[in-house]
Amino acid sequence: MRTMIALTLMLTGSSALADDMDDAHRQALQGRDSYWNCLAREYSPDRVKTMSEQDFIANIAAACPSERQNFRVSLIDYLAMQHPDEDSGRHLSTANHAIELAQKDIVTAFIRRKGAPN
Template sequence: MRALMVAVLAMTASAALADEIDDAHRLAVSGRDSYWNCLADQYSSNRSQGMSGADFTALIASACPSERQNFRVMLVDFLSRQFPDVDAGAHMTTANNAIAAAQKDVVTAFIHHKAAAK
């Protein structure tokens, strides 16, 4: 009977941890989507239309600070739960790389669109 109780408690704890990881994943995806949507708004705004590639790059680097930070925090939280044995600095690096990749993708699209319009 005692072994059964231990097994039930272990399964319950495991299920609770899985739920926490799933919730953290959903929040990270939501943070990513909010950040991407904000970057997309910057891309399509009227003020960016006449910008040079360098000016647009600077704009994107500073755009959407609250969305960027929320995405960073949510992604680090998810990674910390998913991979608890990995150094927190590595999770921060992964989050920062994801942000840099999003910015690069938006800038690349802007530059390609600008070149095609010439």
């Protein structure tokens, strides 16, 4: 009987952990999508027509602060659940790298568009 209760508690606990992991993953994806959508609004042709490359890079680096922070926090939470034994600084570094890559992609698209013949 005790073994059955312990087994039931263990299965319930692992099910709850899986649900928490799924929720954290979903939130990280929502944070990413929200940040990307905000960056895409910053890239709208009407806003960037006359911007120099340097101005656009500075604009993107400063754009969407709440969306960027939400993405960072939700990704760190997910990574901490996925890899609980890793140093939290490593999770922060991974999240910051993901943000840098998002910004780099938008800047690359801007540069290509600027260089394209009209």
